[in-house]
Amino acid sequence: MxxxxxxxxxxxxxxxxxxxxxxxxxxxxxxxxxxxxxxxxxxxxxxxxxxxxxxxxxxxxxxxxxxxxxxxxxxxxxxxxxxxxxxxxxxxxxxxxxxxxxxxxxxxxxxxxxxxxxxxxxxxxxxxxxxxxxxxxxxxxxxxxxxxxxxxxxxxxxxxxxxxxxxxxxxxxxxxxxxxxxxxxxxxxxxxxxxxxxxxxxxxxxxxxxxxxxxxxxxxxxxxxxxxxxxxxxxxxxxxxxxxxxxxxxxxxxxxxxxxxxxxxxxxxxxxxxxxxxxxxxxxxxxxxxxxxxxxxxxxxxxxxxxxxxxxxxxGLFAWLFIIQAVLIGTIFLAANFYLWCGMNRLDGVNRNAYLTKYIAGVLVICFLVWFTPHTLVMTARELGSIGGAYHPVLGPLGVMSAKNSAVNIMILATFLTYQLFRRARLRSAAPWMVHATRLQVALYAVAIANIVWLGIYGYFVPANVRIGLSVPQVMTTILVIVSCVVVDEVIAFRSQRVGTIHWGRMPVRAQYALFTLAVAFTxxxxxxxxxxxxxxxxxxxxxxxxxxxxxxxxxxxxxxxxxxxxxxxxxxxxxxxxxxxxxxxxxxxxxxxxxxxxxxx
Amino acid sequence: MSGFLGVTTYAVGLISLFTAFSYYGIPQLVPEPPPAKENSTGTMTTEELVAMGSRIYARACVLCHSGVGDRAPKLDAIGTVWRERTRDVRYRGSARTLEDYLRESMLEPSAYVVSGFGKPGTNDAESPMPAAATGAMALSASEINAVIGYLQSMAGDKVTVTLLPDPVDRAKPSAPASEPSVAAKAPDAISALRKFQCDVCHALPKFPVEEGEQRPGPDLRGIWKTAGHRVDGMDAKGFISESILFPNKKLAQGFEPDLMPNDYGDQMLVAELQLIVDYLAQEH
Known part of the structure; x- marks a missing residue:
């Protein structure tokens, strides 16, 4: 590359x-x-x-x-x-x-x-x-x-x-x-x-x-x-x-x-x-x-x-700036997803996949909190004594890159899933293969998340230089899911009927503020x-x-x-x-x- | 217009939120100022040298060589593990003493890479540590010596570094008034030996000694020949230095402990110690 x-x-x-x-x-x-x-x-x-x-x-x-x-x-x-x-x-x-x-x-x-x-x-x-x-x-x-x-x-x-x-x-x-x-x-x-x-x-x-x-x-x-x-x-x-x-x-x-x-x-x-x-x-x-x-x-x-x-x-000192970065990127992910969830209102009738958004929101928040967790804390002696060490006894392990890498990959998959749900909402097909294709996508997500989490856990038991290398298969897993799902979706879209219409303009004003949030947080x-x-x-x-x-x-x-x-x-x-x-x-x-x-x- | 005001207010609010989090949600650590070169003045005691090394270590080394040992090897047991490392088949250096090993590790970090700490893909053949004398660290010779002294002290070992004043300090007419109030530095080895009255207890090279005269301490006129063989793995200078700073650690045969003062580490300037060590370690 x-x-x-x-x-x-x-x-x-x-x-x-x-x-x-x-x-x-x-x-x-x-x-x-x-x-x-x-x-x-x-x-x-x-x-x-x-x-x-x-x-x-x-x-x-x-x-x-x-x-x-x-x-x-x-x-x-x-x-x-x-x-x-x-x-x-x-x-x-x-x-x-x-x-x-x-x-x-x-x-x-x-x-x-x-x-x-x-x-x-x-x-x-x-x-x-x-x-x-x-x-x-x-x-x-x-x-x-x-x-x-x-x-x-x-x-x-x-x-x-x-x-x-x-x-x-x-x-x-x-x-x-x-x-x-x-x-x-x-x-x-x-x-x-x-x-x-x-x-x-x-x-x-x-x-x-x-x-x-x-x-x-x-x-x-x-x-x-x-x-x-x-x-x-x-x-x-x-x-x-x-x-x-x-x-x-x-x-x-x-x-x-x-x-x-x-x-x-x-x-x-x-x-x-x-x-x-x-x-x-x-x-x-x-x-x-x-x-x-x-x-x-x-x-x-x-x-x-x-x-x-x-x-x-x-x-070192700069590590704290990455906690601020986590807050900003978390804001960006949540704002972008919120905008997409609001976009479900553009569709006719009730979106059959809308119920998934609350679970996606939960996953995003949990991943954001993991990413947000600091690892190496610069503390006073008194703080050190009250915590009992340089790392928080419970949350400390979440602060390392193994956990953060897993979190960010899952956040990306969750965001892609939101997009995918919107695109798939209008597609209807009676063909049985479409059901199988959808199940295949669900299985892909499940296996990918399991692999990402397992690699994250494995990272705790290997030296730092090996741990850094584990981010590559995690990323490849995420990319594989996205590419595979896009290909399957295109095939499904090609063979399916589109039902209902998208009512452009049927969006709440708060969704526009999500776009502003995106611009401000990005800047x-x-x-x-x-x-x-x-x-x-x-x-x-x-x-x-x-x-x-x-x-x-x-x-x-x-x-x-x-x-x-x-x-x-x-x-x-x-x-x-x-x-x-x-x-x-x-x-x-x-x-x-x-x-x-x-x-x-x- | 209301849309414009709403958008502007929202944007300002969001920016204020990010700023407030950065101020109040994150510890406001005050970074250390850019490091200034620490020069040995030649009038330092061993303790001051070690303290100087401690400061440099905290600034330049501790971020990687922390107590956790996940970024670079821990150095708390360096006083013992260095011997095993120099016997390792992967060792490519030539150190025979702890001081040499530490110096070599700082100047040529790839001479020996502790297992698991090499650059990725090099099979621990190449160290990711930059050479201490160049690059971002760019420590001077005296700073390196001070760090070695600190590490020796931290490991519970003797401080054997030999320190010369930095060139810039040699040009100074006299030590600043703020420096420790010690007697004027002896200009050469003979003066240093006389200053600390070494000749009162020891027979010394080129010092007058009457035939058959017995002194309270060992005869040091031939120590240059034997010092390098007294302790395994320790060279002549190291042994002499240790004998001055810690006189009870290795006693000469037939001599009782506590005869020689054990506070020369506090009294002698590092440069004076080096002058004496160099003098005794060479043939006259």
Missing amino acids: RVLATTFFIVLALVALDGGLSPVSFSKSAMAVDAAQAAGLDIARVHAPNLTLGDYPTYRGLNSRLTVWIAAQLHLFFAAFVLGVPIFVLVIEFIGWRHSDPRYDRVAHEFIKISMGAFSLTAAFGGLLVFALVVLYPGLFAYLASIFGPIMMVYAVLFLAETGFLYAYYYGWDAMQGRRKPAHLLIGLGLNVAGTVLMGLSNSWATFMMAPSGIDAQGVFSGSVWEAVAGPLWTPLNVHRFIANIAYGGAIVGAYAAYKFISARTSEEKAHYDWMGYTANGIAVMALLPLPFAGYWMTKEIYAYSQQMGITLMG WLMGLMGYIRSSIRQHWHVYTVMRDASADAFTLTIGHAAAIVSICTLFFLVLVLFVFWLAGFSSTQAVQRAPLAARVLP
Whole structure:
């Protein structure tokens, strides 16, 4: 998988760079030389500078770390959104084109319209981030530029290309219907390729700072820019962000649909935005399901790179942040499932499977509590004495990864089951094989859950390195069930009749708030995980080779960090509401033009 | 408008909830500040050296080498298990003493990997532990020595580390006023031996001794030849160091216990101890 994923990103990057990144071209990079000279570095042998407090300019009392943090976080929020949305827009547009269904085309167009305003804000915060880095962290920026200078230039060119693709894609939407649709889809593909490569290139800077490659122990660059780019964490981060962007894009668009649903005045509008919200929620949930596995892979690679970093991440101070993460992901799972359960009301009559939702809810809550249980507690001596050890005597065993891995896999299966029940509710078939197929699915679920739980229990009796490896068969079990059930469902759907209708728009308002919960929790979660990923370097700009000598090199308390994440989330949501307003403003004009055209036409 | 207000209020409420949980539902631990380099000044007593090692150990080692032993091997019994490990067929190092073994484990962690603690897929041939002198830890020579001293002390073993002041400290004109109020450090071995009046009880190399003169303690002029063979697995420097710090532990034949003061560990600076040990362990 790693080889495939790495190859994918390298091919994308090679296509974009057109093979222009030889070590020679790098060493003559004017930008790198200028940056290095500005920082007083030896051009012939640029090593990681040994900075002192005086190397960090201050500007009118501005807190350098907070400035860069907030600029970077807002840039990443918007970037994730504008990179994620075009991926599923292209897929939806393609489906609409192949099935000649204009609903898909319309909703895809509306999705991309929302991201247009966000695109400008992405660029604005990206610019702010670069200026903040150059002004406030000149030594770090100079060192990074001395290595990644050519990549930065390519990034700028690709950004222009992405802009061109996006404008052509959006503004050419109506003009490129019918026979021109394939060309339009190609432009969309170009937009996604450019966006994905951009993400990969910028990821390489972040992963270089976490797990530097292509340099020696003193930070002296080997000359091979690919070695610096393709570090040990590059591919896992690319995959993780690629999937997360889709989930995040789905969640934000879902919030837009919810907002429009609440504001809608006609039943047609409500039906449209209900369907849009359902589609967006589906995208977010489907992308969410593999996300924990991508996270495991990323963490496993962190451990493989540096066990010290891995243990600091999962067993030290940062471990408490994963309890907050559990709360957020639990919120996301519960909100997504709640929305789906509310969606049962759209169906005619009584859903024969509706009674299962309370059991699914129970399973989700139990799994959430297991995931939420901390393991290694940092306690005072008195607390230690009253508990009787470092771990809680009863709940302590639930805090280890064996239990948590089992819990998250079962949560994923429960969420998938909710989706499956909704899809199957309208299918009717008298064929006896359908009963057998359904029983086969039930048996699959039962065997899979038994296997996941058994592997979890087995994990308590084997060494840690074996225990970590058990997550792979657990994940494979979950994936096997999902894929098998999808295949069986498709066969059943193909041979069955659909009874009743789905009444789009027949959704309670509280269900729309579940979509908002999804968007807010996703945003907060992204901010938190971004903080964890970045701060795991602790007092290093570039881990092990370039120390952070600034006054802000210390690690924050959890509450302090959470407050900054909240500020970023609030700021982002305010700006997103502005983007929603912009999107609504343009549709208002479209509505006003229509009657005028109707009067003019014969 | 009411929809907008409702949505905004809900979002702010939810964010406040997450923030409040992070503040009040999670312990607000204050992380340690970025580690500063701990330098030996050359005027430390053994206890101060061990204390320095303890601080470094708590900062750099204990997260993995905790008392639980699930992330990295426990070190509480290192004083005894090291011998078994160096006899193991998988051992690829060359340590003959505990000090050597600890140093080797810190600088070349893969010289011996305790079973079950190797990198996955290496069959315990490669340690996941980073070398202590490089990377994120990047301990200086004196910091490594201090940690070794602490581990020796923790294992109930003698502290045998030989510590030289860090280069940066050698350049200092004098010790800071805040340092322990001990007498000025002896500049060389002869001065150190005189400072602690070793020559009063022992015949020492290059010290005047009259023919046939008997002193209360053993003659140390030939100790460089015998010290390395007195205790199995202990080299000459280790034996001399132990004999100074714990004089009753291994008595020379014909000498009674408690004749020699046993508080030199408190009186001597580490650098002075090293000067004396080095002096006695070499041929004159």
